[in-house]
Amino acid sequence: MFVDHLKKLFKTDDVKPRIPHRSHTLISPYTDQREQGIVLLGVISDLSIGWNRGRQGAKEGPASIRRILPNTYSHSKLPFYDAGDIELVDDDTNFSTLSDKQAQVVHSLLHSGHFPIVLGGGHEISIASYQALSDFADDKAKIHTEWQVAKSIPDNVVALSATQEDPTMSYQPCQARVGIINFDAHFELRPTLSVRSGSAFHSALCYSKEHHRDFHYLGLGICDRANSQAMFKLAEDLGCEWLLDSQITSRNKKAVQAKLDKYIDSVDVIQLSIGLDVFSASIAPGVNMTQMQGVGLPMVEWAIKHIMASGKVKLVDIAELNPEYDYANQTAKLAAKLIQLISRCL
Numbered sequence: 001m002f003v004d005h006l007k008k009l010f011k012t013d014d015v016k017p018r019i020p021h022r023s024h025t026l027i028s029p030y031t032d033q034r035e036q037g038i039v040l041l042g043v044i045s046d047l048s049i050g051w052n053r054g055r056q057g058a059k060e061g062p063a064s065i066r067r068i069l070p071n072t073y074s075h076s077k078l079p080f081y082d083a084g085d086i087e088l089v090d091d092d093t094n095f096s097t098l099s100d101k102q103a104q105v106v107h108s109l110l111h112s113g114h115f116p117i118v119l120g121g122g123h124e125i126s127i128a129s130y131q132a133l134s135d136f137a138d139d140k141a142k143i144h145t146e147w148q149v150a151k152s153i154p155d156n157v158v159a160l161s162a163t164q165e166d167p168t169m170s171y172q173p174c175q176a177r178v179g180i181i182n183f184d185a186h187f188e189l190r191p192t193l194s195v196r197s198g199s200a201f202h203s204a205l206c207y208s209k210e211h212h213r214d215f216h217y218l219g220l221g222i223c224d225r226a227n228s229q230a231m232f233k234l235a236e237d238l239g240c241e242w243l244l245d246s247q248i249t250s251r252n253k254k255a256v257q258a259k260l261d262k263y264i265d266s267v268d269v270i271q272l273s274i275g276l277d278v279f280s281a282s283i284a285p286g287v288n289m290t291q292m293q294g295v296g297l298p299m300v301e302w303a304i305k306h307i308m309a310s311g312k313v314k315l316v317d318i319a320e321l322n323p324e325y326d327y328a329n330q331t332a333k334l335a336a337k338l339i340q341l342i343s344r345c346l
Helices: 002-009 058-071 092-111 125-141 200-210 229-237 250-265 297-308 325-343
Strands: 026-029 038-044 079-086 114-121 146-152 167-175 178-183 218-220 241-244 268-276 313-319
Touching: 002 026, 026 058, 038 058, 038 092, 058 079, 058 114, 058 325, 079 092, 092 114, 092 125, 092 313, 114 125, 114 325, 125 178, 125 200, 125 268, 178 200, 178 250, 178 297, 200 325, 218 250, 241 250, 268 297, 297 325, 313 325
Parallel strands: 026 079, 038 079, 038 114, 114 313, 178 218, 178 268, 218 241, 268 313
Antiparallel strands: 146 167
């Protein structure tokens, strides 16, 4: 009785339970009818096995990122969707089938106005991404007036395409300039007859040549200890540009920005490819080939923000995550952090 009386005396007003504000990332299944947003596409591929002293396990990367991403805080204005995985059986023939399927899906997403983020997997996932973006940019170049060039028409020729403003000029589509910005310790330009580890962007180069398109490449975080002199010479001969990991520092930020600005101005659309081995093994242990030095996370984040601010980035690849060696999911958390950073810039 006495205890009940005390409870009544000190009883506080009922407090309504506080509903927590939902700020974690909500990822919905992707359907064709969805409004424009960020679409995650996993590619289960790992061609590093037995090549380039790579470690097996990168094909589990997409699942590892998906486990972490919903538990991170989202500040994106766009919704997140998940388009599932495209799976590979380990041989070159099946990789061609997988790559064609990936290119079709990414091309469709781009035409629907979505922003694809492709999750790997080895860096070979970037081949189909480049093909899709190159074809998409070529389609857009035919209808974008700002990508058209004027050509004079001879006086004795009547051109149906001549404009009313100037009947002596015919406006024809010019070539869309597709640029690759690759955060990676390796060039990924190794010439091979078939797709192998380290040859992703050489395959992209071959695709551009087949379609008579220019090839633009900028490597960021290239490690001079992980690439041979022959590879540096090949990159130079191909007209590629790069910055070493030792050059991408806060002290050298003005020079890095100047390099980025010059390259961004030289292209129309950009494929942003992030190989997680661009970071030091201290923050990215779960990659195919770890690096002792790498590029610091603050500089990579700053560079990504600067590149995204151009509005020219149309898709992103995140590659080289190897969950088998990823202590406490540290590298998967890093990948999720970069995805959130990119989503905030859209």
